Amino acid sequence: MKRWNIMVTGFGTVGQQVARLLEQRRERYRELYEADVRLVGIVRSSSGLYDENGIDSGKWANYAHTKQAGNASWNALEFIKSVQADVLIEAGPSEKEGGPGLTYIRYALENAMHAIAISKGALVVDYAGLAALAKKHGTALKISGATAAALPTIDLLQYNLAGCEVKRVEGIFTGTTNFVLTKMMEEGLTCTEAVELAQKMGIAEPDPSYDIDGWDTASKLTILANAAFGGQVNLTDIERASIREITLLQIETWKKHAKIPKLIGTIQKEANGTVSVAVELCAVDFTHPFASVSGTTKAIRVETDVMGDLLVVGGKSDPVAAAAAALKDLEHIISR
Template identity: 55%
Template sequence: MTGGKGLFYLNYALTHRMHAIAVSKGALVVEGKKLINLAHQHNKKLFFSGATAAALPTVDLFEYNLAGCQILEIEGVFTGTTNFILNDMLQHECAFAESLEKAQAKGIAEPNSSFDVDGWDTAAKITILANTVLGAEVKIQDIPRQGISHVTADHIRDWKKENLIPRLVGFIHIKNQQIQTGVELRLVPANHPFAHLQGSNKCIRVLTQEMGELVVSGGASAPLATAAAALKDFELMLKTGC
């Protein structure tokens, strides 16, 4: 991941004293922290809520609702594609390839789905959150990562017997000023907040020192939702007088 043209355009906008809105993850994964510093240097604002789970509030949650809080844990189901596939496999006890084909037919999964199903999309979002929200220096290639393509119908049947729900979870844990990150296929009990996610809905769970635990869910993956997230950033830009 190099950041591509998106990185060039964001650098250009900020160095020429323009506010910027980013939806693509690439530039933020590669140089998210530098871009934020560049925006501050020129007294401008970089908005990027659409790049970290789109319609699911993530960046805004930390910037506004949890401002000033000490973050202890961030965990979430950040990739709607993988959640749709796992939910479909749970419902129909079918093969991974069959559920993937359904996701592609609905426009939820890309024709080349490896970025999502191999955990790279979740790892990218974890990288952005760790570096921009927590000021870390996480590199995406260093994040331990699992995917879901190895899950079979037999796995699903066995997990259902034990009342366990599979979810692809990205996490950031902070302890003694050390940050641990990862993407893992996690089996959660049926009463867990992640277990209740339907379709391509997503979820974020944050544990703070001052406000305790906060869970936000929803934000199903869809092109309209991503566009709405970018529009929301534009509205915030106008309302905050940027």
């Protein structure tokens, strides 16, 4: 039975859910893939935890709730090097410049370690470079958790539609934003009130700007465009709409004209082969496929040359779903 040692970098809510699911699924991996999968290393911003025999739930739960002390001498990369895992799962925060996650993933791919990215920062900054490293060194770079998580996007485009020409992709890629718009339309809440409700429910972050100003959708589109279309899209070049300034008067006007507001991300492959990307606030008709996509639910619609159009709706928007998407990628790796 092959042994698979797993390292998780970033151990917030999502990282902890990865650890929990890994433990729950150990027998599944053994039975289906004859794989002995063990979480052996965890990296936080100023400390690490290692056990060559595997870190059980008691150990990692205690570690997760232990307050970190500042440690100027702590070197996360040296810790990662010492663990020598088979798979690195990057679950740290998504930083605009790539952050430590970019360094961790680069090291992994260069050193016989497969990488699964949940955070988006590294992929937004240098997906092409990371993919080239993976190809050069025979390692895998998996990105389901960073591209709408439980909503299948990258697998749909790269595997399910293999051989097709995908002409256009459009979707609702940010559950938080869709929740806010739904509450504004259905309950007459202001944007601020809807965001506060989302925060109380654990849907929105303390700083919601990344979601409501379109950055989350734009980041996912950047990764998808570059990974599935071979584009050279830069996040800062994307036309990006925000829902921040929507007024109750606009909401009433949309209702009067039987329209529903949605923040829609679009990837368009042009006739000359170039790829264009946009994040737009659209008022869609009630007959539009996205009109009934409410709450935190997400959706993707794909236009192809020979398989027609496809619509996928659903996928939870929470830390468990993000972790599960990453472990879907893990199963693809260990089953090869």
